[in-house]
Amino acid sequence: MIQINEEKCSGCSYCVLTCPVDALTSYYVVEVNEKCTECKICYYNCPNYAIILPHGGS
Template identity: 30%
Template sequence: MARMKGAIVVNTERCKGCNLCVVACPLDVISLAKEVNLRGYNYAQPILTDTCNGCSSCATVCPDGCITVYRVKSES
């Protein structure tokens, strides 16, 4: 049976580390990095990439539109 698998891409230079996406993710896929971007913010990054189901909750709450969500069918 096919199931949906997701992947997120974060524009790390636009991210201001507001943490809204981390709170919104039901599967705890996103975390703030310890590193900072060129503007001095801790940016969001995916940490559990195999867990993402592509629900796009993170992209919906992002005030700066920094997150792009991709969904593909997985045959497993």
């Protein structure tokens, strides 16, 4: 499952808005839930490079 680097995350919610399975939520910090399919759409849309892919994938 992906992770969010909270130090880099600005809270812009681009990842939340682009996730096709609603695996991300954003209130005060972005959180990932079990719906995540590791499709990487959030990774490619994050302007702050705050998405950490599993196993260091790209």
